[in-house]
Amino acid sequence: MDKRKAIYVPFAQTVPLKYTIDRKACIYFKSIDAGKKGKCNACAKFCENDAIDFEQKETILDLNVGSVIMAPGFQAFDPSKVEAYHYTDFKNVVSSMDFERILAATGPTGGHLVRPSDKEEPKSIAWFQCVGSRDVNRCDNAYCSSVCCMYAVKEAMIAMEHAHNPLDAAIFYMDMRTYGKDFEKYYNRAKDDMGMRFIRCRVHSVEENEDKSLKIRYVDEQGNIKFENFDMIVLSVGIESSATAIELGNKMGIELDKYNFAKTSDFTPVATSKPGIYVAGCFQGPKDIPYSVMEASAAAAAASVDLAPARGQLKKIKEFPPERDVSAEETRMGVFVCNCGINIGAVVNVHEVAEYAKTLSNVAYVQENLFSCSQDAQEQLAEMIKEHNLNRVVVAACSPRTHEPLFQETMSNAGINKHLFEMANIRDQDSWVHSADHDAATEKAKDLVAMGVAKANLRVALEPIEVPLTKSTMVLGGGPAGMTAALTIADQGFKVYLVEKKDVLGGHGLKMRKTFSGEPVKPYLDDIVKRVNDHENIEVYLGAELKMVSGFIGNFHTDLTTGASFDHGTVVIAMGADSTKVKEYLYGENPNVIKWFDLDKKIEEDPDSIKQAKCAVAIHCVGSREPDRPYCSKICCTHAVENAIDLKEINPDLDVYMLYRDIRTYGRLEELYQKARSMGILFIRYDLDSKPKVEEVDGKLQVTVTDHILGRPIVLSPDFITLYTAIAPKGTEEIANMLKVTLNQEKFFLEAHMKLRPVEFSTDGMFVCGIAHYPKPLDECIAQAQAAASRAVTVLAQDKVIIEPIVAAFIDKEACRGCGLCVALCPYGALDLEDTAEGRKVQLISASCKGCGICAATCYRHAISINAFNDNQIEAQMHAFLNK
């Protein structure tokens, strides 16, 4: 979208941060590739470090590996294939990937929302959904790309935030597929709080007006032809496999499906057709970031099971030089002030800050960097520590949240304890938030550097805390997710204690007939139950619940209600969820109003009743997407469509009506929806404010629903009605309290980070999978269970647990009176009371401590403090700020 030179850095934070040559644009290579002698050579002449080597050739490496994971990702659909939208002809028609770059601070417009034709801020933007998805006319992508609805809402939301004037953001869609965890709430916020417009239709065509704005033509739901003008149009392009990914798949000899995604079974969602080769991410099928990350861990688990006997065989341990004892040395501080490209440098006068740093006490060396985090700057930092005999370092840069570990590692490389390092946050807390006032931002940067130096002066060396590790796991829940997690861990040689509340293993799997791709569940379930029961490393406790769980990562102890007890190092929660109670649509009053699993049973056990029936009705979203349960239960749409197809196959004359709000058959599940429509199953959409009415008239069921096309009520007389009821967690509060883990508003377990840590809790050693996390189909439950197992194994594979020493510590144990205030407030269970010879005192459980500081702030006796954040250090920072 913007011009760059033939020699470039892909983006500012690239790892490794090195320049690369674009062969197609380089004058030298262009002449070589044309069969002539290479000309130009300017870069080689001017490079002081002789870093240009035109002679580099492709080399073939022969690697002997135990397993392969394919993660080639996806390519965005090329929207120029949809001619009616004129992506290539009209400047103000952009793709959603282009729009991401327009919004990004590092993008071609520097993060300013402007339309490409005249660099003016647009007043109205339209998003067109399903470009290259759910479309067999203009491309062959019949599937739903799963992510576009959400990213369009996100882009529109960010655009509205960026815009200086009110922005009319309109999303033209077919079904709003906000089916994931917390997706629906985001959609509601966009619609109800921000005033984003949602128009249900596929836009027919686009024309360009004289002022380069765009006139669109569409047919609304009532069948009226409409025209509207927009300043910009964003095409929400779908996900597809790239030619190189397909080529790679073919080379590896794995089977691809008809859309060129890797073929997998619902029971082994990350295994390709070839043993030992696994797949994760969008090459497995279109999916969002959390599920991609989860699958990555699942694929790692699958490989890890295969290779378990060779664990550690090729492991390399990074060795650091011995640490220099600096406790007796005079303080010699190095200060490194970073430009962060232009992120800091364009706002803060970095040179002035560096000059100021030279005036601070104990500062022996000051340096300015373009990117302090780059590899060469790191190496230089280590060199400067040695050259100037530094024993404290302050880096004034981005944020410790992302970069502190990197700088600390460099400290270790230079033989200095990593806790003698301090960071001044002059980007996130300064240049980014005060970009309009350069002078004030520079003054603030000086303050932050002075405060960092003041604290670093009082920093002391700290040693990591080591605690022993029990190499076993407790898995809570014996459904498909729990059993998969148990087997994945046990197969790698670790002990598993599997706790199930019921007297039988299998969970909801026992009620399932088949997976969404039609694979029968019973043989799979019988097999996995047998494997769990026979496994030498798995102990199964049936009819058992948790009575008490104590301890911390590596060292848990659990007592069960059955009297059994055991020690374990990690916990996997797979306790499932349940369908909810229904109080509407005559459920419980008329025996022909049934729930979805009742219909499964009917199909299986009483097909004759279906053959004799004339009309069947299904009501979607019963209890889901309602004000008191504002989420989508994710699997009901597909289950309903699957059941409807079965009904129609048993009795082709049966009239089958689906009363729905949006059909959310995401990914390849869209095929089932298309099949259902082609079989003559009728879909009638209803709104939350005009829900279907179910009555009993003359002893027969009668359903009245307003048809969204006719705008008139339709009356149906079904033989039976199936309610697709919401899925909700059950009993999670008690377990969350006992294990000190978090829940979201709807009482599903809440992961540490929605995208990057999707199966773990912020409490160490605890993992989650299955529908206790959020409703999801069986294949996703299995992948998530493998992922949770993978994360648990990263703990169990170590010899001990190593904990960062930034934890609560006694500074004056005598002062502690055992009042217990801190114990009651600690959110991590890291404090306890114990009776000692000196009376009741607080006991510190460092392994559970997160260093949040609540205890230190609470202690009126000043008995407790946090290592690296003690009162003296904080006071010194305040003095540095006030006395400047």
Add this chain to the structure above:
Amino acid sequence: MASGKDVVGSVLIAGGGIVGMQAALDLADSGFYVHLVERAPGIGGIMAQLDKTFPTNECAM
């Protein structure tokens, strides 16, 4: 289960996007050697091109 001599304790990962990186970290942390192969000159994949992400609208970098 095969003995340690029969299997090689290393994994090849094709793709250095968010998926390849996460798989590599899990395996390396579990005691395996990882060869991470990426076509582009840097790792990060498509997520590095995104601006902000749902649900906190936090920077994708």
